[in-house]
Amino acid sequence: MNKQTTRAFSAGIMFTAAIIFIYGLYFNEAPSQNEDALPSGIIIIKESEIKAKENEISDLKKQLDRYKTGTEKENAPTQTDKYQLTLSIKAGTPPQDIEEKLKDVNIISEDEDFVQFVVDNGYADKIQIGEFLVNSEMSVEEIANTIIK
Structure with a gap:
């Protein structure tokens, strides 16, 4: 093999590598991302769950207010049993x-x-x-x- 043949062979390899690279950039599809996948730290909560938690919070606030005002003690049954x-x-x-x-x-x-x-x-x-x-x-x-x- 002479110099000219070696150069031609190298040019063919470089040309083939360039074509494969260009094909990979433009025609190869990127792996599809799952639409359900979320970045870390993000949580999806249903609206019904939010409403249930809001109701629970409001009930707890009412209980706390009753406790602070002392109505819990007033509504508590008195001891009627004599031991x-x-x-x-x-x-x-x-x-x-x-x-x-x-x-x-x-x-x-x-x-x-x-x-x-x-x-x-x-x-x-x-x-x-x-x-x-x-x-x-x-x-x-x-x-x-x-x-x-």
Whole structure:
């Protein structure tokens, strides 16, 4: 092979490469993008979902307003049930056990601190052995006075 043949062969390869490149640019279809594909960070929400969330928000706002104005407490049912218990106290029964018994049968509420009241007023050492009739209409002070007599 001489120089001229080598040059002609190189020119043919370059020409073929140029044609393939041009064909690829103009005639080759780009991969079709999925119309449903969204860029990251974008969420599609249906209008019905938006309305449902708006209704939920408005309900929660109304509940918050009622709570702030205190109408929740006014509309709450009052305690009409009267609970009664014959409290049996044995030697060495700690005030914590008495409080648990009273809370278990709804004589006192969960937020009342019977033990703290008994300790603060010096009744812990004065608790008597025996059976005492207590009910849910009695205050913590009345219950304490009943069991120290």
